[in-house]
Amino acid sequence: MARSAVGRSATKPARTTGRRAAAKSRPSARRANARDKQPDAPDSAADAPAPSERAAPRSATPQSAPPKLTLSKSDAASSAEQKPAQPKAAKPKSAPSKPASRKPVQRPAAKVSAPPASTETTEVKLNALKTAAAPKSKTAKVRAAAKTQDDAGTKPSRKRKAAAPTDDPAKPAAARSTRREAAADAPPRAERTGSTGSGAGADPGERVKGDEGAEGDGAANPFLTPEVEAFAANMARLFEEGGRALSAYLRPREGAPRKAAGADEIVDVVRTLGQVAERWMANPSRTLEAQRAFTGGFLELWAGSLKRFSGEDAPPVAVPDPRDARFKDPEWTTSPFFDFVKQAYLHASRWAERMVDEAQELDPHTRHKASFYVRQIANAVAPSNFVPTNPELIRETLASKGENLVRGMRMLAEDIAAGNGDLRIRQTDGSNFVVGKNLATTPGKVVFRNELFELLQYAPTTEMVRTRPVLIVPPWINKFYILDLTPEKSFIKWCVDQGLTIFCISWVNPDARHAQLSFDDYMRDGVLTALKIVQEISGSETVDAVGYCVGGTLLAITLAYLAAKGEAPFASATFLTTQVDFTHAGDLKVFVDEEQVKAVEARMAESGYLEGASMANAFNMLRSNDLIWPYVVNNYLKGKAPFPFDLLYWNSDATRMPAANHSFYLRGCYLNNDLAKGRMTVGGERLDLKAVTVPVYELATREDHIAPARSAFLGAQLFGGPVRFVLAGSGHIAGVVNPPAKMKYQHWVGDEPAGAFEDWFAEAEEKPGSWWPDWRGWLAAADATATPARTPGEGPYPALDDAPGTYVKVRV
Numbered sequence: 001m002a003r004s005a006v007g008r009s010a011t012k013p014a015r016t017t018g019r020r021a022a023a024k025s026r027p028s029a030r031r032a033n034a035r036d037k038q039p040d041a042p043d044s045a046a047d048a049p050a051p052s053e054r055a056a057p058r059s060a061t062p063q064s065a066p067p068k069l070t071l072s073k074s075d076a077a078s079s080a081e082q083k084p085a086q087p088k089a090a091k092p093k094s095a096p097s098k099p100a101s102r103k104p105v106q107r108p109a110a111k112v113s114a115p116p117a118s119t120e121t122t123e124v125k126l127n128a129l130k131t132a133a134a135p136k137s138k139t140a141k142v143r144a145a146a147k148t149q150d151d152a153g154t155k156p157s158r159k160r161k162a163a164a165p166t167d168d169p170a171k172p173a174a175a176r177s178t179r180r181e182a183a184a185d186a187p188p189r190a191e192r193t194g195s196t197g198s199g200a201g202a203d204p205g206e207r208v209k210g211d212e213g214a215e216g217d218g219a220a221n222p223f224l225t226p227e228v229e230a231f232a233a234n235m236a237r238l239f240e241e242g243g244r245a246l247s248a249y250l251r252p253r254e255g256a257p258r259k260a261a262g263a264d265e266i267v268d269v270v271r272t273l274g275q276v277a278e279r280w281m282a283n284p285s286r287t288l289e290a291q292r293a294f295t296g297g298f299l300e301l302w303a304g305s306l307k308r309f310s311g312e313d314a315p316p317v318a319v320p321d322p323r324d325a326r327f328k329d330p331e332w333t334t335s336p337f338f339d340f341v342k343q344a345y346l347h348a349s350r351w352a353e354r355m356v357d358e359a360q361e362l363d364p365h366t367r368h369k370a371s372f373y374v375r376q377i378a379n380a381v382a383p384s385n386f387v388p389t390n391p392e393l394i395r396e397t398l399a400s401k402g403e404n405l406v407r408g409m410r411m412l413a414e415d416i417a418a419g420n421g422d423l424r425i426r427q428t429d430g431s432n433f434v435v436g437k438n439l440a441t442t443p444g445k446v447v448f449r450n451e452l453f454e455l456l457q458y459a460p461t462t463e464m465v466r467t468r469p470v471l472i473v474p475p476w477i478n479k480f481y482i483l484d485l486t487p488e489k490s491f492i493k494w495c496v497d498q499g500l501t502i503f504c505i506s507w508v509n510p511d512a513r514h515a516q517l518s519f520d521d522y523m524r525d526g527v528l529t530a531l532k533i534v535q536e537i538s539g540s541e542t543v544d545a546v547g548y549c550v551g552g553t554l555l556a557i558t559l560a561y562l563a564a565k566g567e568a569p570f571a572s573a574t575f576l577t578t579q580v581d582f583t584h585a586g587d588l589k590v591f592v593d594e595e596q597v598k599a600v601e602a603r604m605a606e607s608g609y610l611e612g613a614s615m616a617n618a619f620n621m622l623r624s625n626d627l628i629w630p631y632v633v634n635n636y637l638k639g640k641a642p643f644p645f646d647l648l649y650w651n652s653d654a655t656r657m658p659a660a661n662h663s664f665y666l667r668g669c670y671l672n673n674d675l676a677k678g679r680m681t682v683g684g685e686r687l688d689l690k691a692v693t694v695p696v697y698e699l700a701t702r703e704d705h706i707a708p709a710r711s712a713f714l715g716a717q718l719f720g721g722p723v724r725f726v727l728a729g730s731g732h733i734a735g736v737v738n739p740p741a742k743m744k745y746q747h748w749v750g751d752e753p754a755g756a757f758e759d760w761f762a763e764a765e766e767k768p769g770s771w772w773p774d775w776r777g778w779l780a781a782a783d784a785t786a787t788p789a790r791t792p793g794e795g796p797y798p799a800l801d802d803a804p805g806t807y808v809k810v811r812v
Contacts (some may be wrong), residue, residue: 014700040790135698213375227401234402241409248413252421255548264599272369275533279359290355297347301340308336318346324589326384326625331391341383351380365593372590379624385633393637400639407639415635424613425620425631427652432644434655435809436802439646440481442493444803445792446506448533450519452525454506454805455533458492460789462499465787468571469501473527473551476507476661477615479653479808482737483548491772498776501790503534505551509810510658515608517658519557519665520683527558531569537795542571544779547705548736552578553669556692560675561683563691572773572782574697576736580689581676581715582669586708587622592670600666604659612654612812619651627651647733656812676718695720697778698753699771701728701735713757724778725753728771740770747771 280287295318304314320327320342327333332342356370383389387397387405396404411426418424433439444458472492474480483504484492495502505526510517536541547555551574559573579585604610620627636642642648674680680687696719700712709727716723728735729745738745750764767774793799 091676093346125463146493226378227549230401235407236532237406238402238409241406241413245409245413245416248416249421264596268369268596269373272366272373275366276356276359276362276370278363280355283360286360290351292357294348297351298344301343301347305336305340305343308339316343318343318350318625320346322794324625325630326382329392335391338383338389341389345381345383349374351681352378357750361560364590368587369590369593372587376621376624379629382629385629385637387637390633390637393633396638404637404639408636411639412636417523419613424652424736425628426635426642426647427627427631427645428642429644430649430652433646433649435481436804439442439461439486439649440484440804440808441487442490442496442803445799446801446803446805447537447792447797447799448530449800449805449807450525450529452508452521453530454508454801454807455530456504456506456803456805457537457790457792458496458502458504458803459792460499460501461497463789464786465499465789466503466779466783467787468540468542468544468783469503469790470495470544470546471530471534472502472504473530473545473547473555474505474507475549476522476553476655477550477657478508479650480504480653481804481808482647482650482733484804485650485737488741489646489739490619494739495776499786500779503530503537505530506805506807507655508608508807509655509812511656514658515604516660518660519554521667522661523558523561523682527554535569537797538790544572544574544782545570546574546631547578548576548577549732550665551576552576553580553665553675556580556689557675557680557687559692559694560687560689561685563693564685564687568694570694572695572697572779573692574699575712575716576699577701577704577712577732578698579669579707579715580718581711582673583676583713584708584713585670586705586711588618588706589670591618592666594671597663597666597671601659601663604657604662608659609656610659610662612656615657616654617650619706647737651733654812676715689718690720692719695782696723697775698725699728699736699775700721700725701731702785703729703731704735706732710757713753713760716753723752725750725760726771726774727761736769738772740772743769745769747774 042719065293280290301317304317307314316422327342352374353371356367356374358365359370362370412423415424415426416422416427428725442458446454447457448455471597472480472483474483484490487493492502492504507526531543535541545555549554555573556575556578559570562570563570581588596667600610603614631642634642668674668680672679675687675689678686678688696716698712698716700707700709702709704712706712713725716725727748728738729747730738735745746766746768747770748761748764748766753760
């Protein structure tokens with residue numbers, strides 16, 4: 001009887017306090033107050049009071065003091081058996097939590113007003129009392145209430161871990177009152193997905209916030225839209241494609257150590273710019289003045305940008321070149337933010353260029369290199385090359401939800417793999433071009449082949465042809481079919497249609513077997529051998545020669561060699577964008593000094609040749625804003641494949657250079673300029689260009705970045721015979737490959753080259769369209785006789801293959 005009485009006596013306060021803990025998760029203040037007022041709580045949801053009873057007035061529960069527990073002495077003793085004695089509210093005291101003793105204690109019976117309850121239920125509710133008194137987060141409170149209900153059997157839900165009991169359940173009345181008021185005023189919480197039970201402390205439709213991440217359910221996140229999900233998925237794919245790009249870079253380096261591409265160039269950049277910095281640091285006053293100019297420009301830009309942000313107009317501090325395609329998007333001007341980014345970049349890059357130009361006591365070659373390197377760095381860090389600072393890229397990324405970056409990273413991985421671990425930027429869609437099918441299609445035959453070249457003879461399209469044939473000596477740095485791209489652009493086809501018998505050299509794409517081929521070999525086994533065969537096939541003792549770029553340099557050396565020997569098998573020579581004097585050789589001289597030539601020779605010694613990518617990269621860097629960064633942005637940031645373009649396909653079809661030949665060219669021409677100074681010796685003969693007295697047609701292009709017009713003009717004055725100098729519009733390739741039918745560009749003609757190029761140009765006559773007809777007229781003036789057309793393969797040299805042959809199809 002004593003045990004039963006104690007159990008009944010302990011039930012009331014434990015339940016009251018336990019229900020008060022559960023009430024803290026109730027959305028309604030009146031529900032919480034009603035439970036505080038009730039003397040006892042029902043044991044199950046079936047015994048819960050009706051909604052009208054739960055709506056008791058809040059004033060019925062006093063808020064100024066903590067609720068009192070009605071316990072008799074026997075009740076208190078029985079409670080002590082289950083839990084340690086709780087201190088009075090007035091004197092809080094921590095007590096260790098221990099399991100309650102089940103041993104009955106004899107105490108006087110106490111009057112209770114609650115129905116009987118089991119000791120287990122009392123223990124559960126006393127635990128709830130201690131838990132409710134401890135401070136915890138909203139989610140923890142709800143979970144504690146749910147634990148109490150589950151243990152009491154009032155809610156059929158999965159069990160949760162109960163909150164750790166507190167050591168100090170007795171809290172000031174004001175603190176507990178504040179918690180009850182906060183719980184009453186809080187908005188209703190959402191019930192967990194799938195729970196519609198009506199257990200104590202839970203309303204239908206309620207959900208617990210904060211548990212969705214852990215439970216995997218809950219209300220939908222308003223920010224998790226389909227667009228955000230698609231963007232997140234694309235970012236995951238971007239990371240995956242980035243791993244493939246890294247793998248493509250590392251795979252060729254797994255076997256043996258491999259020197260990083262461009263390491264020598266980076267060392268030279270640091271050394272060169274360091275010399276510029278030393279010159280400035282030697283004069284602190286000038287350095288301070290330069291810093292003041294730099295800061296003043298930025299302050300002026302900042303003031304103007306603030307006006308633009310406030311809606312006022314402000315004059316720009318820096319304006320881009322009208323031909324600069326990087327800032328053609330209107331938002332670079334209309335948006336104050338992007339306008340600020342653009343002007344800040346232009347101001348900083350132009351200031352850096354001035355620092356190089358104004359550096360005192362800097363030798364011309366170092367200044368040239370420093371200017372070139374600063375320009376390359378400025379082009380690389382342009383805001384148009386990055387997604388966050390390019391409005392066009394931002395729009396593209398948002399519109400495609402990042403799909404453009406995924407495509408771009410995929411192409412980046414493919415281009416690194418194509419370069420065997422080094423990036424080979426694709427400039428065109430090469431899948432649309434095949435040499436011999438839609439490129440280099442002019443009909444002809446291979447009439448001779450040795451280890452160095454194939455000789456092509458093209459089929460005539462007229463019944464009568466000019467008596468003197470024409471031999472074309474193309475560059476070996478690139479392939480000959482630049483002169484035979486498509487039927488509409490083919491210089492060779494146009495010449496054939498004009499009644500000329502055309503022969504063209506197609507150089508081998510060398511490998512380690514050709515490492516020791518020198519300039520002498522290219523002259524003897526190349527040009528002179530081809531000359532002999534052309535003479536035998538045509539029956540003409542003299543031949544007109546055309547040399548393009550470095551092929552023209554080789555032709556000039558051959559002419560000087562023949563002149564030294566007293567021979568004159570060539571009746572005339574045409575030089576297309578050719579240098580024989582390298583004093584003003586342009587930006588390519590940046591890569592030629594003693595240290596850099598030694599580094600190139602060391603690389604070539606390992607394999608016997610220079611990789612075609614090395615020369616291709618050097619040429620691309622000369623016009624990086626046209627040939628590098630636009631393709632980086634288009635391919636890897638916009639994710640767009642480049643358009644098929646025959647000229648750029650040819651540009652990417654690089655060739656190797658034999659070690660001996662290339663070393664001689666770099667040292668004898670670019671580094672020492674021996675040919676122009678009369679110091680070059682080839683084939684045992686000392687060369688003198690003044691001994692070359694055959695008529696010369698010299699073509700330069702106005703925007704040439706490889707053989708500048710000023711350099712070609714100076715070299716044209718070294719020949720000893722008559723020279724017709726013609727300046728074509730556009731650049732090194734487009735100015736040469738300019739069919740008359742297109743009526744593009746223009747050309748200038750004038751007197752024989754003498755004095756300064758600027759003076760000649762000021763007096764020159766401008767003519768519209770291509771230079772081709774002018775050249776054909778110049779040839780006709782030298783020889784207008786005709787003979788029956790010559791069919792390739794007939795005569796002493798039978799056809800070996802169809803044009804364009806096999807050497808030109810070898811790719812690297």
